[in-house]
Amino acid sequence: MTTQAFNMDSQWLPFTPNRSFKNDPRIFTAASGAYFTTHDGRQVLDGISSLWCVSAGHNVKPINEAIKNQLDTLDYATAFQASNPKAFEAAEMIAAMAPGDLNKVLFCNSGSEAADTSLKVALAYHRARGEGHRNVFIGRERGYHGVGFGGISVGGIPANRKAFGAALLPRVDHLRFIHDPVNHAYINGVEPIWQEDILLELESRILPLHDPSNIAAVIVEPVAGSAGWYLPPQGYLKRLREICDKHGILLIFDEVITGFGRLGTNFASDYYGVVPDMLNFAKAVTNGVIPLGGVICRDHLYNSIMQANDKAPEHAIEFFHGYTYSGHPVACAAAIATLAHFKSEDLFARAGSMGHVLGDAMHSALKGLPTVLGIRTLGLAGAVELTSIAGLPGKRAYDIFMECFHKGVLVRPAGENLVLAPPFIVDKAQIDVMVGVLADAIKKHA
Ligand SMILES: Cc1ncc(COP(=O)(O)O)c(C=O)c1O
Numbered sequence: 001m002t003t004q005a006f007n008m009d010s011q012w013l014p015f016t017p018n019r020s021f022k023n024d025p026r027i028f029t030a031a032s033g034a035y036f037t038t039h040d041g042r043q044v045l046d047g048i049s050s051l052w053c054v055s056a057g058h059n060v061k062p063i064n065e066a067i068k069n070q071l072d073t074l075d076y077a078t079a080f081q082a083s084n085p086k087a088f089e090a091a092e093m094i095a096a097m098a099p100g101d102l103n104k105v106l107f108c109n110s111g112s113e114a115a116d117t118s119l120k121v122a123l124a125y126h127r128a129r130g131e132g133h134r135n136v137f138i139g140r141e142r143g144y145h146g147v148g149f150g151g152i153s154v155g156g157i158p159a160n161r162k163a164f165g166a167a168l169l170p171r172v173d174h175l176r177f178i179h180d181p182v183n184h185a186y187i188n189g190v191e192p193i194w195q196e197d198i199l200l201e202l203e204s205r206i207l208p209l210h211d212p213s214n215i216a217a218v219i220v221e222p223v224a225g226s227a228g229w230y231l232p233p234q235g236y237l238k239r240l241r242e243i244c245d246k247h248g249i250l251l252i253f254d255e256v257i258t259g260f261g262r263l264g265t266n267f268a269s270d271y272y273g274v275v276p277d278m279l280n281f282a283k284a285v286t287n288g289v290i291p292l293g294g295v296i297c298r299d300h301l302y303n304s305i306m307q308a309n310d311k312a313p314e315h316a317i318e319f320f321h322g323y324t325y326s327g328h329p330v331a332c333a334a335a336i337a338t339l340a341h342f343k344s345e346d347l348f349a350r351a352g353s354m355g356h357v358l359g360d361a362m363h364s365a366l367k368g369l370p371t372v373l374g375i376r377t378l379g380l381a382g383a384v385e386l387t388s389i390a391g392l393p394g395k396r397a398y399d400i401f402m403e404c405f406h407k408g409v410l411v412r413p414a415g416e417n418l419v420l421a422p423p424f425i426v427d428k429a430q431i432d433v434m435v436g437v438l439a440d441a442i443k444k445h446a
Pocket of ligand 1: 110112113115144145146147226257283
């Protein structure tokens with residue numbers, strides 16, 4: 001197929017330089033395992049699990065079959081005032097995988113909706129307990145929580161906020177970013193130990209400024225994914241949990257990327273041994289095949305909101321929130337099959353062990369190359385950070401991304417970083433190809 005086979009005039013591509021795309025498009029027409037087929041018949045290695053989604057690899061038969069069967073059984077049913085067996089079963093499986101008493105699953109369709117849902121649960125919970133004044137949210141610089149107004153407000157990626165300032169939530173503050181480019185530029189699968197207490201500013205500046213009694217929730221990604229795979233300092237998440245507990249503040253982990261095995265454990269919460277009050281998920285829950293997201297809430301959130309309605313008549317709705325497709329039976333059937341497949345193939349353990357292979361390969365092949373400033377790897381993901389070209393932020397990473405694509409590997413540019421996060425089925429030979437192509441491209445664009 002040539003590009004003449006497509007009319008590209010009508011689609012406005014998301015998070016894409018549309019002008020550049022039309023001059024040199026990336027068009028996938030098929031996929032299987034770790035590979036795409038492009039419109040011009042080339043094989044391209046999916047080095048990023050199609051944006052952290054396709055953790056089990058492409059075209060997984062049991063997932064496809066589950067979707068087909070569900071379509072023939074119950075294609076769709078309204079989510080309001082009703083439910084369906086697949087939604088119950090998927091919620092039960094997800095809650096069983098989550099740590100602690102994270103037991104109540106509110107479904108939505110994406111990570112962005114999960115972010116906004118979790119912020120709304122936080123407000124509703126505090127109000128239910130008579131603390132409606134708790135309405136300040138704290139995110140983190142360079143955090144990514146999708147593109148809804150709540151998500152970009154607590155998010156901290158400047159470009160995502162720049163054009164929308166007037167519509168951001170008013171009562172939001174941000175923790176400082178978690179990167180030390182001097183002492184921890186290179187991290188291979190360990191927790192960086194900081195001399196400085198990076199959370200001191202939360203207790204000494206941010207909380208006093210707003211007064212802790214006004215703060216509803218802190219939301220962070222356990223590992224900052226979209227910004228370019230930045231790892232938390234040792235003890236950071238535990239201490240964040242302690243500070244939140246001390247002041248009655250809810251802690252939300254956005255695990256849209258880290259959830260379902262990326263670190264070799266069910267969730268990053270398990271990896272770091274910290275249970276948040278809410279855990280947001282999406283992407284890999286259905287292997288990316290059908291949109292599904294959600295928020296797993298601790299029992300006390302659900303119970304508080306139910307108890308606040310004790311005196312209300314039984315027909316009264318307790319939480320005015322939901323989406324037409326919350327708990328869509330086809331998406332939930334895909335989730336059930338995906339989670340069963342992860343388990344039967346022991347894919348999270350494989351992500352953990354292949355993560356060491358990826359980490360070692362990236363550090364040995366990329367460290368010392370021209371323009372390389374740092375490499376961070378943990379679980380089955382890693383980022384290499386490069387110097388920027390003066391006056392052209394992001395251009396070097398973009399050029400390298402394009403170069404890799406032409407050489408048969410899909411990588412992800414994120415600011416001045418290139419990210420690799422292959423499907424859990426990846427093997428060592430494929431990792432060597434990915435890292436080798438990336439190394440050549442870095443040299444070429446130095
Ligand atoms: C941590 C995190 N939260 C939220 C989102 C948004 O998810 P979606 O694009 O499904 O809305 C993403 C997407 O990459 C993410 O990485």
